[in-house]
Amino acid sequence: METIAVARHAMATRFEIVLNGEDPAALRAAGEEALDEIQRIEAQLSLYQPTSEIAHLNARAAQEPVRVTPSLFKLLKQARELSVETKGAFDITIAPLIRCWGFMGGTGRVPGAEELAEARANVGMDLVELNPKDFTVRFARKGVMLDLGAMGKGYAVERAADLIRDMGISSALVNGGTSSILALGSPPESESWKVAVQGPALSTDVAASPFATISLKDEALSVSAVWGKSFQSEGGSFGHVLDPRCGRPVKSALLAAVALPSATETDVFSTALLVGTKETYDYLLRIRPQARAACILASNELDHEQVISHGFDLLKFM
Missing domain, CATH: 3.10.520.10 (ApbE-like domains)
Known part of the structure; x- marks a missing residue:
């Protein structure tokens, strides 16, 4: 071998x-x-590539129906279905909010109330019209943008x-x-692939360490986390992960991990769990009974984050 x-x-x-x-x-x-x-x-x-299908779609679809390749149309249709399933916690029309908060090619900033309201008005899959007869996409209003x-x-x-x-x-x-x-x-001489999930670094002086492991066979794992792009303003920290439903950075979770057969779905549901709450976690396990999931929920006290898990082997990391 x-x-x-x-x-x-x-x-x-x-x-x-x-x-x-x-x-x-x-x-x-x-x-x-x-x-x-x-x-x-x-x-x-x-x-960010001006020659991409998405860039072309964003530039033209508010003016006229834009024909896309069947593979992209199928993906956009799946994105709509998953947006409905996640009750809007996942939404590919979030791009206006990302731009509004300064994370689109920038380091971030707090937008004004009017600017935020305008961006929110351009977010929602109901603003994206998909025509399966000719594989065309049309935006219902100017300002809609897909990401x-x-x-x-x-x-x-x-x-x-x-x-x-x-x-x-x-x-x-x-x-x-x-x-x-x-x-x-599975790898040679083993029943499955064993993967470690990194937890948050609780201080700048301590490196992140694994908080869980999971065994995978013909299965995908996605991990979403709030650390990465962030900025400080008015005594608070604002991360790059935004809730498309309220238009603001998420506060309820630090990390979410999901395992399912489809990597597309694990990407979506890990994002939805990060945006959601404990109820979102329970809801995922109802609509995807085969899913395994883990979340680190945020707390006002640094040493008291709550870890919830189904199907992961948790490690002590705090």
Whole structure:
């Protein structure tokens, strides 16, 4: 049994793929083709590449119906369905709010009340008209903008794994940075892939350590967290993860992790859990009974974060 690893930078992160099999040349070819697919998806979905389908859609869809490729139309339809399922906690029309809070190419700022209200008026999947007859998309008003960042990486990981599977490889791990991973089959001489989930660094002097582990086989894992982009203002800290329903940075959770067969869905639901509450967590387990999930809920007292988990092996990290 041979093991081949390939890697490439895309979607502002490092994608790594480990493949196991008998033919090293075939493994490497499959890995490189999977990385090509990830880069193709980035070129299609990126908000920041002016030649992408999403950029073209954002520029034209408020003026006229815009025809998109069937694969993108299918993804937008799935995004709408998942927005409904998450009761609006996940919403790809969140881009006006990201821009309003200064996180679109910037370090962040607190918007004024009128500016925030205007941005909120341009958010909501009800403002996106999908016509399945001709694969066209139309925005109901000027100012609507799509951002698939909360599902694009999971979608790319899932498509890469599908391609590897279609090439006859039954053991592989597709890893998109620290946030999205899909385990295909199991590694040699093991029943599953064991993955650690990093917890928050509770101070600048202490490095983050794993707070949980999970075993994966033909299953994906996504982790969403509030740390990363943030700024300080008026004595408070404001993170880059925004609640599309109220238009403000989330405060209820620090981290959310979800495991399901679909990496696209794990990306979406980990975001929804981060935006939501304990009730959102309970709701996810009702609508996706096969899901495994873990959350670190925020607290006003630094040493009293609450960890809730189903299907993860928790480690002591606080």
